[in-house]
Amino acid sequence: xxxxxxxVKWETIFEATQETLYMTAVSVVATFILGLLLGLVLFxxxxxxxxxxxxxxxxxxxxxxxxxxxxxxxLIILLIxxxxxxxxxxxGANAALPALIIGAAPFYARLVExxxxxxxxxxxxxxxxxxxxxxxxxxxxxxxxxxxALVSGITVTSIALVGYxxxxxxxxxxxxxxxxxxxGFQRSQNDVTFVATIxxxxxxxxxxxxxxxxxxxxxxx
Amino acid sequence: MIKLxxxxxxxxxxNSKIHAVKDVNLNINEGEIFGIIGYSGAGKSSLxxxxxxxxxxxxxxxxxxxxxxxxxxxxxxxKARQEIGMIFQHFNLLWSRTVKDNIAFPLEIAGVKKQEINxxxxxxxxxxxxxxxxxxxxxxxxxxxxxxVGIARALANxxxxxxxxxxxxxxxxxxxxxILDLLVDINKKLNLTIALITHEMHVIEKICDRxxxxxxxxxxxxxxxxxxxxxxxxEITKKFVRQVMDPSENENVIAHLKENHPTGKLIKLKxxxxxxxxxxxxxxxxxxxxxxxxxxxxxxxxxxxxxxxxFILLNGEENEMQNALNYINxxxxxxxxxxxxxxxxx
Numbered sequence: 423x424x425x426x427x428x429x430v431k432w433e434t435i436f437e438a439t440q441e442t443l444y445m446t447a448v449s450v451v452a453t454f455i456l457g458l459l460l461g462l463v464l465f466x467x468x469x470x471x472x473x474x475x476x477x478x479x480x481x482x483x484x485x486x487x488x489x490x491x492x493x494x495x496x497l498i499i500l501l502i503x504x505x506x507x508x509x510x511x512x513x514g515a516n517a518a519l520p521a522l523i524i525g526a527a528p529f530y531a532r533l534v535e536x537x538x539x540x541x542x543x544x545x546x547x548x549x550x551x552x553x554x555x556x557x558x559x560x561x562x563x564x565x566x567x568x569x570x571a572l573v574s575g576i577t578v579t580s581i582a583l584v585g586y587x588x589x590x591x592x593x594x595x596x597x598x599x600x601x602x603x604x605x606g607f608q609r610s611q612n613d614v615t616f617v618a619t620i621x622x623x624x625x626x627x628x629x630x631x632x633x634x635x636x637x638x639x640x641x642x643x
Numbered sequence: 644m645i646k647l648x649x650x651x652x653x654x655x656x657x658n659s660k661i662h663a664v665k666d667v668n669l670n671i672n673e674g675e676i677f678g679i680i681g682y683s684g685a686g687k688s689s690l691x692x693x694x695x696x697x698x699x700x701x702x703x704x705x706x707x708x709x710x711x712x713x714x715x716x717x718x719x720x721x722k723a724r725q726e727i728g729m730i731f732q733h734f735n736l737l738w739s740r741t742v743k744d745n746i747a748f749p750l751e752i753a754g755v756k757k758q759e760i761n762x763x764x765x766x767x768x769x770x771x772x773x774x775x776x777x778x779x780x781x782x783x784x785x786x787x788x789x790x791x792v793g794i795a796r797a798l799a800n801x802x803x804x805x806x807x808x809x810x811x812x813x814x815x816x817x818x819x820x821x822i823l824d825l826l827v828d829i830n831k832k833l834n835l836t837i838a839l840i841t842h843e844m845h846v847i848e849k850i851c852d853r854x855x856x857x858x859x860x861x862x863x864x865x866x867x868x869x870x871x872x873x874x875x876x877x878e879i880t881k882k883f884v885r886q887v888m889d890p891s892e893n894e895n896v897i898a899h900l901k902e903n904h905p906t907g908k909l910i911k912l913k914x915x916x917x918x919x920x921x922x923x924x925x926x927x928x929x930x931x932x933x934x935x936x937x938x939x940x941x942x943x944x945x946x947x948x949x950x951x952x953x954f955i956l957l958n959g960e961e962n963e964m965q966n967a968l969n970y971i972n973x974x975x976x977x978x979x980x981x982x983x984x985x986x987x988x989x
Contacts, residue, residue, distance in 0.1 A: 548735035551695055551806075552749040552796075553724035562748070566739040642780040643738045 429611035434601065439621055441515045442597035445587045446625070449522035450580045456527040457579070458572070460486060461534020462560065468535075472546075472556055486528040494525050494586050498593055518595035522586050530579045537571030538564055570641040577633025581626050588622065598622050644836045645671035645694065645804065650703035650713075652689045652860075663689040665860040667703070671853075673803075676830055676837045676946065678847040678868075680883055681857035687840040690857070691806050694838060695727045696720060707804055725753050728797030732809035734789040736781040742768070742792050743777040749799045767795040771825065787818035794825060798833070805829075807839035811846060819843075823850045827946070844886040848872070850946045856880045872943070872950050873915050873977075887943065888952075896939045896954065901982050907958035909938070909982035912971065914951040923974060924955070931967040933959035954981075 460482060466472050467479040492500065498521040505512060505520045541564060549563050565572070591599025598618045606615030652664035664686045671677045681687045692698040693705060696712055705713040710723050736745050746767050750760045768777060771791040781789055790810060797805055807826070811819040827850050830837055841847065847854050847868060854871050856864040856879060863877040872888075875881045900909055912923075928935055935955055942951035957964050971978040981987070 542733075542735065544731055544733050544735040545737055547697060548729065548731060549748075549752075551697060551724055551727070551729040552752050552800075553721035554752045555721065558752055562751070563737065567737060569739065640739075643782050 427613040427617060429605070429609075429613050430617050434605070435598075435617055435621065438596065438598045438601040438618070439625075441595075442584070442587050442591075442599070442622070442625065445515045445518050445522060445590070445595065445597055446580065446583050449519055449526060449583050449587075450576065452519070452523045453526040453530050453579055453583065454576050456523060457530030457576075458534055458565075460527060460531035461538065462564070464531060464535040465538040465564075466556075466560075472559065486531050489524060489528040490532070492525075494521070495589055495593075497521055497525050498590060513594045513596075515596050518587060518590035518597075521590060522583060525586055526579050526583050529582065530575060533575035533579065534568075534572060537568040537575060540571060541567045570637045573640060574633060574637045577629060577637070580629045580633070584622060584626055584629070644673040644675075644708065645669070645677075645838060646704075646706045647693075648704050650690075650693065650705060651701050652686070652693065652698065653701045663860050664693070664700075667862055669855065669862065669865075671836060671838055673836055674830070674834045675852045676827070676839070676850050678851035678854045679838070679840045679857055680842065680844065680847055680854060681840075681879075682842055685857040686860035687857050688808065691808055691838060691840045694804075694806055695724050695729060725749065725800045726802050727804045727806060728800070728802040729806040729808065730790065730793040730797050730810045732812045734781070734786075734793045734813075736789060736792055736796075738781050741778050741780055742773060742784070745781070745792055746795045746799055749796055753800050763799060767799060770798070770829070771795045785818075786814050787821055790814065790818075790822050791825070794822075794829070798829065798835075801833075803836060805835050805837045807837060807841075809841055810839065812841065812843065819846070820849070826850055844883045847883075848887050848943060848945045852947055856883065867947065868945050869915055869948050869950055872945065873913060893952075897981055897987075900938055900954065900956070901985060901987065904936075904938075904956050904982070905985040907934075907956050907984070908964055908968075908980050910955050910957055910968070910971075911979045911981050912953040912955065913977040913979075914942075914953065915948070915975075923971065923976060926974075927967055927970065930970065931959075932963050933957050933967055 463482050464479065464486070467475040467482070489497070501521045501524065502512060505517055508520065509517050511517055545567060546559060546563060549559050587595070587597050588599025588602070591597040591601070592603045594600070598621055602615045602618035605611055606618060647667050647669040650664060650667045651662070654661040654663055667690065679687045679690060689698055693700045694707065694712065700713050703713065704711060707723070707727065712723060715723060737748065740748065743764055746764045747760050750763060755763070768774060771794050773788065773791050773795065776784065776788065781792065784792065811822050814822060823846060826837060829835055839846065839851070851868050853866065854868050855862045856871070856877060858877070858879045864871060864875070864880045871880060872884055875884045897909070924935060924937065927933070935957060938954040938956055940951065940953040942949050957967060968978055968980070
């Protein structure tokens with residue numbers, strides 16, 4: 423081990439992994455909530471649906487599109503004043519969170535919208551015919567009936583977020599990306615870069631496996 | 644029970660208007676099974692959806708019981724909807740819920756207590772004959788079973804009205820009959836008013852008391868099923884009646900009879916209801932000095948009575964035959980001379 427990876431300090435790797443996992447976990451949870459909300463608004467205000475409203479739909483849709491098109495690395499820089507305002511620093515894992523969430527939530531919102539559109543319109547109609555309130559339709563029909571697609575969507579988004587954390591790492595957020603860049607690339611320690619990459623790969627595979635497993639468990643179709 | 648007055652529905656599509664339902668006036672009585680038949684695009688779907696305001700009428704008033712359905716909204720509308728059951732062509736069950744939970748859904752919406760829900764669900768499962776399938780998911784059920792779940796779900800909140808939107812159109816003939824039997828059964832047991840739409844005359848024939856025929860958004864014919872079957876007036880109604888009476892069969896029969904019976908009058912008799920059971924032929928033979936041959940006959944059983952056709956061959960003196968014909972008409976059956984001495988009359 424020592425010979426194969428002479429420059430790797432395993433404690434640092436472990437610490438960086440923890441940071442990456444922390445950033446990913448917090449941003450995934452926040453992205454799920456924010457993306458679900460935006461996706462629901464996009465779906466419900468679209469044509470022929472419960473809150474059909476062209477004005478709100480086009481506003482939310484444009485905001486989502488704008489944030490989805492900004493390359494993540496630029497988004498981080500654009501968000502510096504905002505991050506400074508709420509986190510008070512640009513260093514460390516927490517400083518990466520605003521950019522991670524704002525970068526990923528619009529992407530997930532589109533996936534949520536697509537998932538909701540897949541729901542059989544007849545089921546929504548049947549629920550309306552039973553005298554259900556809109557909140558009942560959202561929580562007892564829209565979300566449960568699209569859950570497998572919502573979960574596979576958040577799986578894809580989580581994996582994208584792992585990639586984003588590595589990018590955020592380069593600008594000072596810590597984690598495996600930061601390690602690979604500073605210790606690996608800048609100091610020409612290829613073994614560090616290699617170990618960091620493998621660790622990220624393992625995280626991504628684990629997320630994909632877990633996501634597929636839950637999706638299959640949920641799907642009773 | 645259900646009353647529609649001057650109901651209109653107009654859809655606005657880019658720069659044009661579609662008049663889907665035109666000036667419909669309708670009364671559906673309590674406890675009756677009322678059928679609305681029409682081809683797709685006739686407006687029947689819009690019509691039935693206005694009965695629980697899934698679609699709002701553009702004009703006109705709809706009342707169910709004492710509630711003016713067409714003008715209520717918000718919680719009052721939701722409450723009213725809970726008292727109107729509805730079943731659908733594609734069942735519209737939630738795939739994420741088991742049979743039990745699907746049936747429990749409207750009860751949850753109505754805010755019924757958990758214990759009471761369980762009791763009611765068990766009752767409904769028995770009513771529709773789904774014992775043993777409580778914990779299955781819809782994907783594990785056949786079409787007929789899915790519709791049974793749909794029916795149980797629609798009946799959960801003890802509605803007084805059941806709306807059926809092409810409820811059997813996605814089922815095979817045998818399953819269709821089972822579901823129709825179930826509908827008649829609950830109609831009797833619960834004194835439920837049923838309004839259904841369909842494009843199959845078979846459904847009307849089998850379970851409906853009265854029928855309305857829709858074409859281009861208008862009701863073109865309305866009456867008791869037997870009446871409409873016996874003497875359809877509108878062209879479209881005749882088409883629908885032919886669906887079940889199969890005229891091509893009659894044409895074949897007539898052609899065949901024409902060849903084999905060169906003399907005498909071939910008469911087509913139409914019977915309705917109790918006339919079918921009265922001994923017309925016996926009387927004819929006893930009273931008149933004619934030869935009578937029964938050639939071909941068919942009786943259709945509808946929900947409220949039977950309707951039959953009989954082909955007989957009359958041979959004898961012209962006078963005597965005329966008397967016999969007059970007698971038949973007095974008797975209440977409808978007689979039509981189809982062939983006379985080997986020549987087609989009509």
